[in-house]
Amino acid sequence: xxxxxxxxxxxxxxxxxxxxxxxxxxxxxxxxxxxxxxxxxxxxxxxxxxxxxxxxxxxxxxxxxxxxxxxxxxxxxxxxxxxxxxxxxxxxxxxxxxxxxxxxxxxxxxxxxxxxxxxxxxxxxxxxxxxxxxxxxxxxxxxxxxxxxxxxxxxxxxxxxxxxxxxxxxxxxxxxxxxxxxxxxxxxxxxxxxxxxxxxxxxxxxxxxxxxxxxxxxxxxxxxxxxxxxxxxxxxxxxxxxxxxxxxxxxxxxxxxxxxxxxxxxxxxxxxxxx
Amino acid sequence: xxxxxxxxxxxxxxxxxxxxxxxxxxxxxxxxxxxxxxxxxxxxxxxxxxxxxxxxxxxxxxxxxxxxxxxxxxxxxxxxxxxxxxxxxxxxxxxxxxxxxxxxxxxxxxxxxxxxxxxxxxxxxxxxxxxxxxxxxxxxxxxxxxxxxxxxxxxxxxxxxxxxxxxxxxxxxxxxxxxxxxxxxxxxxxxxxxxxxxxxxxxxxxxxxxxxxxxxxxxxxxxxxxxxxxxxxxxxxxxxxxxxxxxxxxxxxxxxxxxxxxxxxxxxxxxxxxxxxxxxxxxxxxxxxxxxxxxxxxxxxxxxxxxxxxxxxxxxxxxxxxxxxxxxxxxxxxxxxxxxxxxxx
Ligand SMILES: Cc1cc2nc3c(=O)[nH]c(=O)nc-3n(C[C@H](O)[C@H](O)[C@H](O)COP(=O)(O)OP(=O)(O)OC[C@H]3O[C@@H](n4cnc5c(N)ncnc54)[C@H](O)[C@@H]3O)c2cc1C
Ligand code: SF4
Ligand code: SF4
Ligand code: FES
Numbered sequence: 001x002x003x004x005x006x007x008x009x010x011x012x013x014x015x016x017x018x019x020x021x022x023x024x025x026x027x028x029x030x031x032x033x034x035x036x037x038x039x040x041x042x043x044x045x046x047x048x049x050x051x052x053x054x055x056x057x058x059x060x061x062x063x064x065x066x067x068x069x070x071x072x073x074x075x076x077x078x079x080x081x082x083x084x085x086x087x088x089x090x091x092x093x094x095x096x097x098x099x100x101x102x103x104x105x106x107x108x109x110x111x112x113x114x115x116x117x118x119x120x121x122x123x124x125x126x127x128x129x130x131x132x133x134x135x136x137x138x139x140x141x142x143x144x145x146x147x148x149x150x151x152x153x154x155x156x157x158x159x160x161x162x163x164x165x166x167x168x169x170x171x172x173x174x175x176x177x178x179x180x181x182x183x184x185x186x187x188x189x190x191x192x193x194x195x196x197x198x199x200x201x202x203x204x205x206x207x208x209x210x211x212x213x214x215x216x217x218x219x220x221x222x223x224x225x226x227x228x229x230x231x232x233x234x235x236x237x238x239x240x241x242x243x244x245x246x247x248x249x250x251x252x253x254x255x256x257x258x259x260x261x262x263x264x265x266x267x268x269x270x271x272x273x274x275x
Numbered sequence: 276x277x278x279x280x281x282x283x284x285x286x287x288x289x290x291x292x293x294x295x296x297x298x299x300x301x302x303x304x305x306x307x308x309x310x311x312x313x314x315x316x317x318x319x320x321x322x323x324x325x326x327x328x329x330x331x332x333x334x335x336x337x338x339x340x341x342x343x344x345x346x347x348x349x350x351x352x353x354x355x356x357x358x359x360x361x362x363x364x365x366x367x368x369x370x371x372x373x374x375x376x377x378x379x380x381x382x383x384x385x386x387x388x389x390x391x392x393x394x395x396x397x398x399x400x401x402x403x404x405x406x407x408x409x410x411x412x413x414x415x416x417x418x419x420x421x422x423x424x425x426x427x428x429x430x431x432x433x434x435x436x437x438x439x440x441x442x443x444x445x446x447x448x449x450x451x452x453x454x455x456x457x458x459x460x461x462x463x464x465x466x467x468x469x470x471x472x473x474x475x476x477x478x479x480x481x482x483x484x485x486x487x488x489x490x491x492x493x494x495x496x497x498x499x500x501x502x503x504x505x506x507x508x509x510x511x512x513x514x515x516x517x518x519x520x521x522x523x524x525x526x527x528x529x530x531x532x533x534x535x536x537x538x539x540x541x542x543x544x545x546x547x548x549x550x551x552x553x554x555x556x557x558x559x560x561x562x563x564x565x566x567x568x569x570x571x572x573x574x575x576x577x578x579x580x581x582x583x584x585x586x587x588x589x590x591x592x593x594x595x596x597x598x599x600x601x602x603x604x605x606x607x608x609x610x611x612x613x614x615x616x617x618x619x620x
Binding site for chain 2: 001005008009011049050076087089091092093207210212236238240243244245246247253270271272275
């Protein structure tokens with residue numbers, strides 16, 4: 001029979017890394033040991049375990065990684081707790097990829113880029129940042145601002161210090177919400193830090209994180225002179241099918257699962273304020 | 276070509292079709308209710324206007340098994356539960372419900388194709404049934420649907436003590452050709468064509484006297500935000516109970532949920548109808564973006580009358596079947612919404 005998008009494939013979890021107290025990164029391959037499917041940075045996959053639940057999760061690894069896919073998952077409920085409790089070698093169900101992804105080969109190409117993430121919001125940005133690093137010659141200068149509640153809540157800290165911070169023509173600015181022993185970096189909320197850093201409006205920006213953080217960061221960027229059309233974000237809505245049919249993620253004339261989750265703020269401005 | 280047989284021969288016609296393929300017809304359940312059932316000798320076709328539940332059930336059933344899983348240790352086995360449907364015939368579908376198939380096709384057959392739906396859709400031959408007595412809750416006319424000349428693979432009229440049959444698509448022609456209509460005393464002459472034309476005119480005249488005849492949807496595709504933010508929604512949604520009845524009886528409502536059921540011998544994944552009228556529908560960790568019934572009510576009607584048309588060349592996701600007018604416990608309905616939108620716009 002013809003392929004059915006809603007029937008998942010079996011994936012094997014080959015590696016689990018504890019990133020923060022409530023975030024783990026899972027490496028997944030197919031039962032044949034190869035990557036399950038190709039994707040565009042910013043796309044997601046529906047992960048599930050029979051009888052436990054299904055959840056939409058961003059693919060955090062870059063498409064340029066040929067061997068596997070990775071997912072960074074925050075423990076919030078039934079399925080995510082189950083995933084946090086499992087061990088390597090466990091099989092899970094995966095379907096996708098879903099969504100539009102970031103316009104890495106069009107709008108972003110040749111541009112200076114500014115990535116701003118809060119908390120688990122780094123998950124979808126991780127993929128695009130590593131993609132841009134792998135195709136460094138296609139993009140201009142890169143700035144990254146990443147903040148979390150505390151030092152231990154910063155996801156991927158090792159990779160950020162050892163790789164991102166060493167990358168040429170790429171600046172990484174980290175911040176945590178409150179002073180803390182053993183932290184001599186910046187302290188303060190992401191939106192304020194972004195404004196302090198006074199980024200040039202020649203950059204194309206992407207913001208990912210909790211709704212409040214997105215809201216205030218956008219205000220900050222606008223105060224710096226950024227326009228809605230040069231700032232992108234990824235949206236979260238409740239999802240079931242991932243392919244624009246179950247109606248759950250519908251906002252205005254868009255389905256977040258299919259037309260998104262990546263939108264520019266001028267696209268969002270045309271939609272009813274229901275997210 | 277229009278073929279005429281005596282309406283006394285209708286049971287024999289049904290019998291003949293049922294010998295070709297599985298046949299479903301509307302049958303009366305009470306003096307007010309009819310439902311689709313599989314034909315069996317002796318079952319009489321209902322002449323009522325609309326079945327309680329719409330014909331979407333054939334392609335998009337309330338519960339659809341999707342796949343089965345078996346878990347053993349760390350291993351998971353996926354078992355595709357799909358089997359190809361055999362050809363079947365849905366007989367006696369009204370014009371509004373036939374149009375609803377187009378509305379659903381644009382969702383389920385859009386890339387990537389929903390193979391559960393496609394399979395049932397592809398194997399069905401739809402024989403529609405022209406309305407002879409449109410009711411006052413009917414407003415298919417508002418959406419450019421002709422109740423006196425329904426679409427489908429083949430269509431049927433019952434008038435003047437006769438059944439008139441006309442093939443429309445290749446599938447419909449094939450069905451008609453497979454029958455022994457001559458044995459039913461069939462005639463296909465110019466008179467049959469004229470009789471059907473006269474019947475159509477008669478029905479159009481009745482429609483003109485119906486209360487909703489002049490109701491027209493307003494093309495609000497360029498007013499998405501304006502209508503969304505209009506003050507009309509408070510009054511319209513004030514009494515809505517959020518019961519979801521309107522969504523379940525609606526032939527074009529297509530929202531669904533996906534859930535797992537653990538039978539003890541493996542886990543079955545199925546999908547089932549869901550409703551945007553329910554609070555849980557969009558519930559997330561940080562709460563739901565549609566906190567009040569006003570927002571959920573607005574979603575249903577904005578989707579049918581504004582969002583869907585934006586995505587689908589101006590086609591509305593309502594076919595004027597009137598089911599929601601008859602079923603809503605608080606007598607709210609899409610007609611009131613259309614009128615409010617028109618006044619506001
Ligand atoms: C496009 C998209 C990308 C996402 N990417 C990631 C990611 O990379 N990493 C990550 O950790 N999480 C991500 N999420 C959120 C993730 O899908 C939810 O946290 C997950 O569904 C919760 O599943 P659960 O079974 O553990 O929780 P449940 O037990 O089902 O519910 C726990 C709580 O989470 C809520 N919830 C259910 N579904 C969602 C949802 N889709 N979004 C938000 N809350 C939900 C429930 O209403 C409940 O309040 C993403 C969500 C979307 C829509
Ligand atoms: S909204 Fe009401 S009248 Fe329109 S198709 Fe649905 S049930 Fe019928
Ligand atoms: S049937 Fe009426 S009360 Fe029930 S959800 Fe629909 S509009 Fe609300
Ligand atoms: S998740 Fe089903 S329509 Fe988007």
